[in-house]
Amino acid sequence: MDASANYDDMPVFYVGHHETKRSYPVTDLLLLQAQDCNYDMLTAPITTAHFHTRVLNLLSAHNAALAAASNKDDVPLPLISPLGPEDTLMTPNDTVSQLLALTSPWIDLASPDPVIAHISRQVFTQEVAYACFCGVGNIIIQGPKLHHGDLSQDGVAQFARAIQEALSIGPYVNLQIMLPMVDDPTVDSSDEMGSLAPFAREEYLQGKGGKGSKTVDHFGAWDAWNVIRTVSLILPSQLPPMSVQSRWFSEPLRLLSIPGSTFLKNKKGYSVLSVGHQALITRYMRLRNPPWILLTDVGPIPGVDNPDAVMSMSTGFLSPEAVSTTPDASPSHDPTPAEAAQIPKQKKPQDPTPHLSYIRYLQKHQPAKTPIERFGSGYQDYLQSPLQPLADNLESITYEVFEKDPVKYEWYERAIEAALRDWKAQNKTTSSPDGSVVVAVVGAGRGPLVTRALKASASSGVKIDMWAVEKNPNAYVLLQRHNHDTWNGAVTVVKSDMRSWKGPHRGDGSHGNVDILVSELLGSFADNELSPECLDGVQHVLNPTHGISIPTSYTAHLTPIAAPKLHNDVAAREATDPTAPETPHVVMLHAIDYLSTLAPPSSSSSSSGPKSGAAENPATPDVQLVWEFTHPVSAAVIAQATLRQGGSAAGGAGGATGGDGANEHNFRCRKMSFACRDRGICHGLAGYFETVLYQGPSGKVELSTNPNTIDAKSRDMISWFPIYFPLKTPVLIPDDAEIDVTMWRQTDDRKVWYEWLVEAFVTVRGRRLRVAVSELHSSRKNGCLM
Numbered sequence: 001m002d003a004s005a006n007y008d009d010m011p012v013f014y015v016g017h018h019e020t021k022r023s024y025p026v027t028d029l030l031l032l033q034a035q036d037c038n039y040d041m042l043t044a045p046i047t048t049a050h051f052h053t054r055v056l057n058l059l060s061a062h063n064a065a066l067a068a069a070s071n072k073d074d075v076p077l078p079l080i081s082p083l084g085p086e087d088t089l090m091t092p093n094d095t096v097s098q099l100l101a102l103t104s105p106w107i108d109l110a111s112p113d114p115v116i117a118h119i120s121r122q123v124f125t126q127e128v129a130y131a132c133f134c135g136v137g138n139i140i141i142q143g144p145k146l147h148h149g150d151l152s153q154d155g156v157a158q159f160a161r162a163i164q165e166a167l168s169i170g171p172y173v174n175l176q177i178m179l180p181m182v183d184d185p186t187v188d189s190s191d192e193m194g195s196l197a198p199f200a201r202e203e204y205l206q207g208k209g210g211k212g213s214k215t216v217d218h219f220g221a222w223d224a225w226n227v228i229r230t231v232s233l234i235l236p237s238q239l240p241p242m243s244v245q246s247r248w249f250s251e252p253l254r255l256l257s258i259p260g261s262t263f264l265k266n267k268k269g270y271s272v273l274s275v276g277h278q279a280l281i282t283r284y285m286r287l288r289n290p291p292w293i294l295l296t297d298v299g300p301i302p303g304v305d306n307p308d309a310v311m312s313m314s315t316g317f318l319s320p321e322a323v324s325t326t327p328d329a330s331p332s333h334d335p336t337p338a339e340a341a342q343i344p345k346q347k348k349p350q351d352p353t354p355h356l357s358y359i360r361y362l363q364k365h366q367p368a369k370t371p372i373e374r375f376g377s378g379y380q381d382y383l384q385s386p387l388q389p390l391a392d393n394l395e396s397i398t399y400e401v402f403e404k405d406p407v408k409y410e411w412y413e414r415a416i417e418a419a420l421r422d423w424k425a426q427n428k429t430t431s432s433p434d435g436s437v438v439v440a441v442v443g444a445g446r447g448p449l450v451t452r453a454l455k456a457s458a459s460s461g462v463k464i465d466m467w468a469v470e471k472n473p474n475a476y477v478l479l480q481r482h483n484h485d486t487w488n489g490a491v492t493v494v495k496s497d498m499r500s501w502k503g504p505h506r507g508d509g510s511h512g513n514v515d516i517l518v519s520e521l522l523g524s525f526a527d528n529e530l531s532p533e534c535l536d537g538v539q540h541v542l543n544p545t546h547g548i549s550i551p552t553s554y555t556a557h558l559t560p561i562a563a564p565k566l567h568n569d570v571a572a573r574e575a576t577d578p579t580a581p582e583t584p585h586v587v588m589l590h591a592i593d594y595l596s597t598l599a600p601p602s603s604s605s606s607s608s609g610p611k612s613g614a615a616e617n618p619a620t621p622d623v624q625l626v627w628e629f630t631h632p633v634s635a636a637v638i639a640q641a642t643l644r645q646g647g648s649a650a651g652g653a654g655g656a657t658g659g660d661g662a663n664e665h666n667f668r669c670r671k672m673s674f675a676c677r678d679r680g681i682c683h684g685l686a687g688y689f690e691t692v693l694y695q696g697p698s699g700k701v702e703l704s705t706n707p708n709t710i711d712a713k714s715r716d717m718i719s720w721f722p723i724y725f726p727l728k729t730p731v732l733i734p735d736d737a738e739i740d741v742t743m744w745r746q747t748d749d750r751k752v753w754y755e756w757l758v759e760a761f762v763t764v765r766g767r768r769l770r771v772a773v774s775e776l777h778s779s780r781k782n783g784c785l786m
Ligand SMILES: C[S@@+](CC[C@H](N)C(=O)[O-])C[C@H]1O[C@@H](n2cnc3c(N)ncnc32)[C@H](O)[C@@H]1O
Pocket: 389, 390, 393, 394, 399, 402, 403, 442, 443, 444, 445, 446, 447, 448, 449, 469, 470, 471, 472, 475, 496, 497, 498, 499, 519, 520, 521, 522, 534
């Protein structure tokens, strides 16, 4: 952890204690003992072993009746009588709300055998209803059994149906389905002693053509979740490939269950997690709503057999050897199973809750937040409407937020300084009567770029004639005050829309040109705050031979994403705003999964995840260039646009989407193809931008929000969050598919809007087949006003 890290910034871990076979009652006292140890919650089974035995006896009696019957249809399905006092230890009291109630893991709601499914449903419904009656707030449910004989994933829909029903029993309860990260048919705990699943009759276990697969399906468990859509995840000891981890990361996860078996023993015999697991926990704990951690089967609560025992609280302060991850103390190497076997057992564990202590230690040692994480805290995955600084007048507080950026203004200053140095070195003529380089910040806001231009002039030693143009009358007040108080009157402040500004006025009543036009009119998708339209409109003041625009160009970029949380939020907004699903939103993307990545094509086809357990970096998304704008535009293009204005015959027959077509040179359209290795759901498109502020002999200065280039071009820049183009109906993407995205920038001379369409293709026997297509989305009703 960074020494300067602020403890207030550190994530809070909520840690629970869970035993899959808790054999002792969860009493108020036990809960207090667990809290003394620094656990935040406990799991408790809803029903007892007595109830389990009662159900098994009922099943045997039914099977005996079937065997004895001449006509099986005459035997009624078994009925479980209501719970009795011996069937459950749970009771309504003050502490029940702090428990995570467990439904019986031995039922099989997904069983293809109707008798097993019928019994399981009854058990499940009675348990959920009783837990809700007692006031339980969270219920953990064993996920569906994914394999029955030859059948794979056959009963997931049955399971999902039962969950729906349970939600109607307890509308205020959180149901959390416990799932493994990957579907490994060779590891199936539901076939244990006492489980109902093995009682399923053979006749119901025959596959519908073909044997059920016995190979690991990395996305199989996610597939099941996709039908059920509420989840708790069990962290396996061998983490699956990063593509699977990233997929789960994008889902609204409530609980992360870490079984004791997932811990390793380090050289000194302490229980630790692999570097990969640590990285995964860190990733999750940086979410706005991080999941709770459930330590599973790490031994009983200390003192369970001794109510008078004095508990020591896990504080998270551990010795270096206690937390050393590996046998050789190297942080990048975990023990192989053979090495682990050689590690001497810890003789006498001093710490009664070593796993909890280790998790508390991790909590204390989370890496410090990056500037963007600190700045954006609370904004993760929160949808915001993009600003319209042209149509609206921004508030002072909005400018204040921009001005906190530690990078943007610094980079602008570098760009202006480089431009001034080159101007001087190249001996270019200037537009001012006294030879100063005329610099205008157009859209000056409260003036931070003006300050930077003045500094750039001082540091480069190039004299400038400084102008600040702003159309927001309120910001204009501050600009004038600034000029008086801090710029010593060195700036001429003009209140004007830049498009109608005539240029620097001279003593003789004429208007001169500007040598360097500085602007910051960029939105999250580069051109969505109408920088192209504004800069075209002010180009008439630019020095026609040497004039420079800072920025000189900008590009929009995008990539398809799975974003279930954003999709739900957009859908919820639709009730009050029908345009929400067709409105691009600014959002600090966090819990998302990139569907198309540039990682080497290994993971989903290989049978295991990263070998060493070492931290694997998330794959690089395939972020593609959509389009570009450069400034100044050619004089011929501006001349044609001017000709079209007013609708003369010489200006053509009008615009394709309305208006005269005067802004049609800013129309753009582009189709992109993204390769997707793993199946998933496309909920929308993530948009970014890059810009070249200046490029010349003195250097190139760029800004970027593109996740692939931001670190190289403008690390820690916080001014812009990405943009999200939602899909009304998510598009299901099969394995080894291609996503084609077509994007349009449309205009009718009065506004600009975007349109987008997503198609999914697979190639079968050499033919590219379209398997899904989204609607054509259009933000025309919510366009950016010119
Ligand atoms: C994104 S803010 C940038 C403000 C300031 N340059 C900064 O970097 O903090 C864009 C500014 O441009 C102004 N603006 C937008 N369109 C304009 C136009 N056509 N003419 C003049 N000002 C404009 C807005 O009012 C706003 O102050």
